[in-house]
Amino acid sequence: MPTFSDQLPDVFVSNREISAQVFRAVSDGMVKKLASRLYTKNLQDDPEVIVRRHWYELLKKYYPDAQIADRTALENSPARDGSVFIISSKKRKTELPGLIFNPRKGHGPLESDLPFISDLWISSEPRALLENMRHSRALKGSVSRTLSREEMEVKLDKLFRQKGADHVNRIRDKALEIAKKLDVMQEFQKLEELIGTMQGTRTSDLKSDVAKARKWKEPYDPDRADLFLRLFEDLKATAPDTGSAKNMSQQERVNLSFFEAYFTNFIEGTEFEVGEAADIVFRNVIPRERPEDEVFSGLNRKYCH
Numbered sequence: 405m406p407t408f409s410d411q412l413p414d415v416f417v418s419n420r421e422i423s424a425q426v427f428r429a430v431s432d433g434m435v436k437k438l439a440s441r442l443y444t445k446n447l448q449d450d451p452e453v454i455v456r457r458h459w460y461e462l463l464k465k466y467y468p469d470a471q472i473a474d475r476t477a478l479e480n481s482p483a484r485d486g487s488v489f490i491i492s493s494k495k496r497k498t499e500l501p502g503l504i505f506n507p508r509k510g511h512g513p514l515e516s517d518l519p520f521i522s523d524l525w526i527s528s529e530p531r532a533l534l535e536n537m538r539h540s541r542a543l544k545g546s547v548s549r550t551l552s553r554e555e556m557e558v559k560l561d562k563l564f565r566q567k568g569a570d571h572v573n574r575i576r577d578k579a580l581e582i583a584k585k586l587d588v589m590q591e592f593q594k595l596e597e598l599i600g601t602m603q604g605t606r607t608s609d610l611k612s613d614v615a616k617a618r619k620w621k622e623p624y625d626p627d628r629a630d631l632f633l634r635l636f637e638d639l640k641a642t643a644p645d646t647g648s649a650k651n652m653s654q655q656e657r658v659n660l661s662f663f664e665a666y667f668t669n670f671i672e673g674t675e676f677e678v679g680e681a682a683d684i685v686f687r688n689v690i691p692r693e694r695p696e697d698e699v700f701s702g703l704n705r706k707y708c709h
Contacts, residue, residue, distance in 0.1 A: 407434070409445050412435070414444060415438070415454060415455070415458045415461065415462065416444075417441050417442055417443075417462075417465045417466070419441075438454065438500065439451075439501060451501035452486075452501045452502030452503075453502070454501075455500050455502045456503060459482055460521045463490065463524060464522040464523060466494075467498075467505060467507060469494075470490040470524055471491040471492070471510075471512060471517070471524070471525040471527065472488070472489075472490055472520060472525065472526040472527065473489055473491045473526075473527045473532070474536060475549065475551050476488050477489075477526050477531075478533070478536060478551065482503060483547040484547060485545070486502045486503045487547055488504065488505050489506045489508070489549050490506065490507050491507070491508060491510035491511070492507035493509075495509075506549065511586055513525040514531065516528045517531065528582075530576075530579035531582050531586075533559075533560075533575065533595055534582060534588055534591045534595060535591075536550040536551045536556055536559075537556070537591040537592075537594040537595050538591060553598075553611050554612045556598065557602070557610060557611060558614055558626075560598065560599065560615070561602065561612070561623070563575070564618060565625060569603065579592055579595055580596075602615050603619075604619050604620075604621065662681075662686075665685070666678065666681050669681075
């Protein structure tokens, strides 16, 4: 027969109806407490890991009317310090292991906003960009509610790279409609100026290298640059592993030598189709159009016979 703890989700918030049963489950070692009214039957993982894994479910429990907004609406996950920024009628901040829910007042979901997991709402991309054009300060040891100017430039550059200028222009047009509804035209003007500067039609200051490169029509992918650098460092630190060809037949040695010679010459600039190269090496054919390339045969025939 299933026990009380078997019927519970991995993480849950206690209430008056089940508080006595929860108390007994804790005493029996079947459930452990994570925070005020918050419990789990996962007895192995760290509390921070458990809570972060179920952050959107817990957000719905603590803030039923929550709309994910500000930087969280662009990052789609808690910030590095565990902060989740929302719009809600509730004013009090909630701190859990590895997680901080930060509510603020604001307009509820618009038609353009999107449904999120656990029946939550999240600001649409144009609205989230507008929200993040507001300046905010980070308290000591925490992140700011909105992205910095440099972070916004990086975010927009990624949109340009992945979805193109037409997509960004459509976002800007939609942001204008939303700005009028929410009376945030000042934020829209900042967003429009930033997008225009990155496209080379405006002249405001830029903070990030990727945004400056895009303005001067020399965009690059910083993620790929980092990957190539890591590849270079790994290759430089790894000695080449030389493979030996043992117990090969004469024909196999000939074939191997031919292709080694073929690609060596190809890399150095002597380019032939494979069939042409085979004719030169094995059948002493001198190319009619390139008789000087008979040197290919003289240099490599000894490796193939």
